[in-house]
Amino acid sequence: MEQRTQIQLIEEIRKRITNKETELGEKETHWLVSDYYDSEQYTKEFSMIMNQPLIVAHGSEIPKVGDYISKTVMGVPIIIIRTPNKSVNAFVNACKHRGASLVLKDHGRIRKNFICPYHGWAYDMEGNLCNVPDKERSFPNLEMNCYPLSSLPVSERHGFIWVRLNQEKKSEERTVNVESFLGLQLDQEFKAYQFDQYTFYRKESWRMKFNWKCGVEQFLENYHFAFLHKDSTNWLFLHNLAICDQFQNHIRGIAPKRSVKDLFQQPVEEWDLRPNATILYTIFPLSTFFIEKSHLSLLQIFPESPETSLIEVTHIVQEDCLSKRSFWEENIRLFKAAIMEDLETCETMQVGFRTKANKHLIFGRNEVALAQYRECINKSLEEDKVKLP
Ligand code: FES
Ligand SMILES: [Fe+2]
Structure with a gap:
């Protein structure tokens, strides 16, 4: 991320702290619970993902x-x-x-x-x-x-x-146009991170019992931090304060850490967002980047059936930090503990979906990115329908 964008975001965080604001959508939205287990819906989503x-x-x-x-x-x-x-x-x-x-x-x-x-x-x-x-x-x-x-x-x-x-498709397409997939602005932002200079550290995968969307959605709001993560990572973050921005079908979420307040005492030229926030990118349709100070973790939730998913996590680190093994091990352990709190909650949600006790889920105004994400899925399903012969 360019310095200019970091400064804008930190300014916005300062404003939101002062005014006790967070990212808000226009109104709450309601979403069908059956979309999390219906096999027809799943088939359409699966083929849409295959095209991404x-x-x-x-x-x-x-x-x-x-x-x-x-x-x-x-x-x-x-x-x-x-x-x-x-x-x-x-x-x-x-x-x-x-x-x-x-x-x-x-x-x-x-x-x-x-x-x-x-x-x-x-x-x-x-x-x-x-x-x-x-x-x-x-x-x-x-x-x-x-x-x-x-x-x-x-x-x-x-x-x-x-x-x-x-x-x-039987097309002659040899390459994937990532630049147009990300859009010019996000592509530039990713370029500034220089992830091509990073090195693979570790990958692990496991299976869980929930619909893939439920897993991706877990990382699109921070309203839950003070409750679900109260004994793990919540102490690090400002409560219920987020910044969300959409880039085509992708969403950037900023979860500011409490330490961000220390920046306000420092000259603007020294402001650095990465140690003072978790920067998340939900790259459509199933990947979430967690950008930290000198590494990133990529979480991917691949559908395996309407109610089961394959979770894959890849950790990439800055090459010159590769030797700090004990540091990474501890970091990965904490990361896994936190995301397991999210993913295990998904399993309980899936059991609840199945009871059909609830017809709809409610996404609050402060969960606006969830609604944006679901709209992107619906839009992509529509585009797929149009492309059908
Ligand atoms: S299946 Fe016969 S050579 Fe590969
Ligand atoms: Fe979480």
């Missing part, structure tokens, strides 16, 4: 030529590889012969080719089929250049690798 650029890794996870990772995202097994020209390719991890997984390990490095463990077909880093054992005799009619691995649109920007999973 999704972050699948940080570039530093595959720093050297031939480094790859493989993982399953939204049910699609993918391989991401660093190529000789230092760019990245993304392929579906399915051999063209009889469909076996080409790669079984979750990461590794190849010298030249991927070799399928089933019958030995080989593919180069561009996904071209380059060797078929017993080709002349057994596959005399096979045109090698007609069977490259299925590739997915992929780009590396702001240090992260972004992929679009939908393969049904």
Whole structure:
């Protein structure tokens, strides 16, 4: 984030403290509880997500030529590889012969080719089929250049690798336009963070029983801090004071820490928002960035069924801080403890949704970002409907 934006935000925080204000929408809004378990709604949302650029890794996870990772995202097994020209390719991890997984390990490095463990077909880093054992005799009619691995649109920007999973479009699109996805303003703001200079520290994932939207929404308001986090992180933050801004479908939320008040005594040129607030970006549709002083944690909530989700957390740190292992370990422990308070609450909410005791949820005026997020989902579902043949 540029210094100019930081100063504007800190000025706004000062104003809100003085006037006892927070971000407020025009009015409360009501949202159908059935959207959190209805299977038709889920199917529409799932295919909408497949059309969005999704972050699948940080570039530093595959720093050297031939480094790859493989993982399953939204049910699609993918391989991401660093190529000789230092760019990245993304392929579906399915051999063209009889469909076996080409790669079984979750990461590794190849010298030249991927070799399928089933019958030995080989593919180069561009996904071209380059060797078929017993080709002349057994596959005399096979045109090698007609069977490259299925590739997915992929780009590396702001240090992260972004992929679009939908393969049904059959488009020739090779890259993901992250700049237009984020919008010029947010793209510039991300550029200033220089996340491409950061290094992958750790990733972990686990499954929980709630609808994916419920998980993402947990981090779009801070009204709950004084209650849900009263024994963990609440002491750090100003109560019920937030700043929210929308950038296309994405939302930036600022949760100011109590320490922000100390800045008001200092010259404006020295103001630094990062140590004095948690800066959150909800990157549509399922990723939340938590920006801290010298690291960031990326929380992603992938839908697995209408009422279950896969949670993935990736921690990225400034490279020169990499050696402070005990510091990061403690930091990650505290982060996990806090987000588990949120996510375990989601599980209780999901049980409540299922009872059908409530037809609607109410988002307060001070939970305006929740309403903005749901409007973005609805808008994207509408856009998907229009695109259908
Ligand atoms: S399935 Fe890969 S070589 Fe046969
Ligand atoms: Fe929370």
